[in-house]
Amino acid sequence: MTIWKRIAAAAVALPLLASAAYGQDDARLKTLVVAVPSDPVSLEPGTNRAEPIGSEIILNVFDTLVAWTAPDFKALEGRLATSWTVSDDGKVFDFKLREGVKFQDGTAFDAEAVKFSLERTKTTNPYVKATFDLIQDITVVSPTELKVTLSAAYPAFLSILAQPQAAIVSPTAVKKYGDQFASNPVGTGPFSFKSAQADTNVVLEANPDYFRGAPKLQQIIYRIIPDASTRRLELEGGGVDIVQQQGQLSAIAAEDIEALKANADVKVLETSSQIIRQLEFNNSKTDGPFSNLKARQAIAHAIDYDGLLEGVFGGTAERVYGPLTSNSWAFNPKMKEMAPKYDPDLAKSLLSEAGIDPSSLNLKLYSFQGPLWGAVATFVQANLADIGITATIEQTEFPALRGLQTAGQFDVALDGRQPWYNDPDAHITIGYLSSLADTAMTFRMPKDEELDALILKAQQTPDMEARKQLYFTVQEKIAERVPGAYLFSPKLIVFTRANVEGLVVNSAPPLNEYWSVSKK
Secondary structure (H helix, E strand, C coil), X not given: CCHHHHCCHHHHHHHHHHHHHXXXXXXXXXXXXXXXXXXXXXXXXXXXXXXHHHHHHHHHHCCCCEEECCCCCCCEEECCEEEEEECCCCCEEEEEECCCCECCCCCECCHHHXXXXXHHHHHXXXXXXXXXXXXXXXXXXXXXXXXXXXXXXXXCHHHHCCXXXXXXXXXXXXXXXXXXXXXCCCCCCCEEEEEEECCCEXXXXXXXXXXXXXXXXXXXXXXXXXXXXXXXXXXXXXXXXEEECCCCCCXXXXXXXXXXXXXXXXXXXXXXXCCEXXXXXXXXXXXXXHHCHHHHHHHHHHCCHHHHHHHCCCCCEECCCCCCCCCCCCCCCCHHHHCCCCCHHHXXXXXXXXXXXXXXXXXXXXXXXXXXXXXXXXXXXXXXXXXXXXXXXXXXXXXXXXHHHHHCCCCEEEEEECCCCCCCHHXXXXXXXXXHCCCCCCCCCCCCHHHHHHHHHHHHCCCHHHHHHHHHHHHHHHHHHCCEEEEEEECEEEEEECCEECCCCCCCCCCCCCCCCEEC
């Protein structure tokens, strides 16, 4: 059930009017139609769990204190905060807030609203418990000054404040709508929520009083189009302006991308992502073949990484050399030398050194469902067969696979992680800290005091250059342990009609902001 079931009939009728208006040239040029595969799960920052569609809408309806700066998204800029300082111990953040900003309901934005919003998310959103629980105190110093105190140093905290969960809500609207706020969201952002109809669309209207200036568009319509082929046809025919790949490898089939690149009516925007997809071992197991380092090294050398990128992805994915993608600010260039190279003979030798007869191995290779994951699994299966290992592919629904992984009931599985903030913490701490081994999306690392201490030191060191050097060491230590074979990083791809201008694709989080977008 979606949140739209609760919306009043009057609101539901509005998209029909919007559709009629879209047929007129002027309205068409002022309306951006974005094709998405499903309804947003919610438009509520207080419960947001990084679901792509709802998260993108949140970042266009609400503002955060800080945001990543286009076009390279490597530094934070102020949005509702104009400036900030961090104490020497990394625990206290003092913000100065923008004056004169109004929520879309006409009420004033101030420090009380920030305190209300952040404390609300901390209380209501278990998805961000690991980070928001670090907030020890929020003090309103004045209407335009705020002090946030953490219980421990956490330099990535500013990155967390750029996430949809940290969006600032209208306290007045929350009190007015109560548990219906999710379907009546009110922020300070460039677009206001107008209406929604389940399985059909979500409509946003320009906020003419937006503090950065009114948007160039008057309206955004998110059209729900579940079928990938239909999304492509609608894009080619001009029925929609934007289709997003969103790193999920499902928006438009990879084989169709070259055809779209050749279409003069379509632009293909590509950028590197920080998504990592890997073949991971169950590193918590103390028995079985992959408790042996040489066996893990053998598998890592059995994979034809370049063949996978070209044969399955046709240039729509990039090589990953270690625990971080090469576009991370903390990527250690030494990883390119340390990364395993495709060498089946070396792989066979390593298995021999490990005392393992490959013909004795009959693995279950778990994977998510879907044709592309199936193609990756089949490719890996063939690589393993080349060194004498038999693997049976088990494509499993997402919840079931997560259940197997958190229970430790597997030897090898295809998996991945899509970081939502531009900090190495998003991959390293969650993926490799042994105390988190039994939670989702980890490498199930065994207790390792040396590595754990290094990870926590890198996470909490305030000096950014010192952090970078610590993460260099962390990457080398993880690579030495071979917790998996890092397979590829899919590019973020957005398809637009040729007349769409001003769109810049963000890599972490992979969500588009449309304030500066226009159509000519």
